[in-house]
Amino acid sequence: MDGVKVEYVSIQDLDGAPGRPALVDPFGRAISYLRVSVTDRCDFRCVYCMAEHMSFLPKADLLTLEELDRLCSAFIARGVRKLRLTGGEPLVRRGIMTLFASLSRHLASGQLDELTLTTNGSQLAKYAEELKAHGVRRINVSLDTLDADKFRAITRWGSLPDVLAGIDVAQAAGLKIKINAVALKGVNEDEFLRLIEWAHGRGMDLTLIEVMPLGEIGEGRLDQYLPLSLVRARLSERYRLDDIDYRTGGPARYVRVAETGGQLGFITPLTHNFCESCNRVRVTCTGTLYMCLGQEDAADLRKPLRASESNDLLFAAIDEAISRKPKGHDFIIDRRHQRPALARHMSVTGG
Ligand code: SAM
Ligand code: SF4
Secondary structure, eight states: OTTOOOOOOOHHHHHOOTTOOOOBOTTSOBOOEEEEEOOSOOSOOOTTTOOSSOOOOOGGGSOOHHHHHHHHHHHHHTTOOEEEEESSOGGGSTTHHHHHHHHHHHHHHTSOSEEEEEEOSTTHHHHHHHHHHTTOOEEEEEOOOSOHHHHHHHHSSOOHHHHHHHHHHHHHTTOEEEEEEEEBTTTTTTOHHHHHHHHHHTTOEEEEEEOOOBSOOSSOSTTTBOOHHHHHHHHHHHSOEEEOOOOOSSSOEEEEETTTOOEEEEEOTTTSOOGGGOOEEEEOTTOEEESOTTOOOEEEOHHHHHHOSSSHHHHHHHHHHHTTOOSOOOOOOSTTOOSOSBSSOHHHHOO
C-alpha cells in the first residue's frame, strides 16, 4: 500500500463533513448516486463485456475493503444517498460481506437511502441471506437468456442453473430483484417475450439494455447492436406498453406491460441519450473516479485517500473532479465506428 498505513477513521470523522456542501456539477445536477466497482475480476466472460483472455489489475493496485469503505463514506457525507457495488463481479471479491456489513451503518443512520449491488448471480445462493441481513433490499441480476446453451455461449464460463438457483434463494430471503438483459442482435432477440413473462411472473422487473461500445472484446459491436427502439416497436405488437413515471435513480425509462402488470425498463444510451438527468459518478477498484461512463476524463482518489488520515485532501479531489463532470457522452455504433468508443471495459467502471 505504497508504505502508507491506512486505518479505519472513526465513524464520527468519516460521516461528518461539516461546512461542506452537497456535490453539484457545473450543469446543476446533484450527485446523489455512486457506483463502485469493487473488483475488475469476474467468474464469467460475457462476450459483450470482456475478451476471453483478459489481463486483470495486480491485487496490490486495488483499494482495500477499508479504503473502499472510507471512500464510499466520504461520498455519503457529501450527499450520496444511493450506493451500488458492482464490478467485475462484486461477489467474487474476497471478504466483500465485511464491506456490506460496515456500509450498512449509513442505512441505520439514515444518511443512505439504498445499498445495493449488480451481480451476475453466480454466488447469490451463498450470499443472499447475508446481503439481506446487511440491509440490502433490492438487487440487480444480469441475465440475458433462459436457454442454458445460449447462456453458456454468452457468458462463456457461466452456468444458468447456478444463477437460477441464486435467484430462488434471493427471493426466498426477501430480496427484491430486477433482471437486466443486454439486447443482442440475433442472440436473444427472439426471447424477450419469454423473459418478460418469466420475470413478471415471478414479481421481478425486467430492464433491457443496449450494447455500449466499451472496451476491446475481440468481436464487432455492429454484430451485437440491437436498437431498443426496434425492440419496443416489436413488443408493442404483442403488448400494451404504458409509459410510467417510475424511476429507480438510474437511467432506465419504464413502461408497464398491461398484460402482465409488470414493469419493463429500457436503457438506451445509443438511441436516446440519457445524460441530461445524470446524477451518477463511478469509482473503480483502484480509486479512479469517472465522472461519466462514456468519457475518458477521470480523477485519482487513491492518492489523496492514502496521503492523509483526514478526508480534507480527498474532499478537495472530489470537488475538483465534480467541477469537471461533462454534460454527457456520445456513443455511436455504425459501420464507420466499430472500434470501442472507450478503451476501458464495462467491468472496470462497473455497469
Ligand atoms: N458482473 C455483474 C453483472 O454482470 O451484473 C456486474 C458488472 S456488469 C459490468 C454490469 C452490467 O453491465 C451487466 O448488466 C452487464 O450486462 C452490463 N454490460 C457489460 N458490458 C456491457 C456493454 N458493453 N454494453 C451494455 N451493457 C454491458
Ligand atoms: Fe462478468 Fe458482469 Fe462482465 Fe459478464 S457482464 S463478464 S458477469 S462483469
